[in-house]
Amino acid sequence: AQSVTQLDSHVSVSEGTPVLLRCNYSSSYSPSLFWYVQHPNKGLQLLLKYTSAATLVKGINGFEAEFKKSETSFHLTKPSAHMSDAAEYFCVVSLPGSSNTGKLIFGQGTTLQVKP
């Protein structure tokens, strides 16, 4: 079965320091993986997605993620945190098969706190 595990429920960084949000996936197939961000009282927004092309994926707002098959990981990083990055982040896997296309399985989320 496909699933994702976000290894940290809460991450706190200082503004200007690097961000690392960790995600491991479980999949019988070559997965499609995503990172979404959820700001308070706003809709979920797609940050980036991996669909078996380049293993290093660049997203919006300076975020990027690297797909590592050997480690079954898809960690999200950003070189320098900004106060506006404080939000909930979700690692997501898409189920395989044409009938499941669009069916997303969300991790439990990581709350990113950015301190001034």
Add this chain to the structure above:
Amino acid sequence: EAGVVQSPRYKIIEKKQPVAFWCNPISGHNTLYWYLQNLGQGPELLIRYENEEAVDDSQLPKDRFSAERLKGVDSTLKIQPAELGDSAVYLCASGKTRYNEQFFGPGTRLTVL
């Protein structure tokens, strides 16, 4: 371009009462999704529509939940009767097709007392 619109944004009801949520997807988006997000959890898919057809409702508790998308545009999700455990955020998302990015609305936060 307007995003996905949901209403109401907040709803407080007593248990055993009915409640309905409305979603207006982005214009031209054929695929519409309803998700349930419990506190501290990631969203879970309840039902997916392609145009007016519900193509995946396997996670919808059909004893009390129902949904419709009569003209393939707006959609309504209903709970009757509501239970305490239904307190959660109900998210609507849409995409041009099921192969495209899903755009999420802000959600409706339901509190059942």
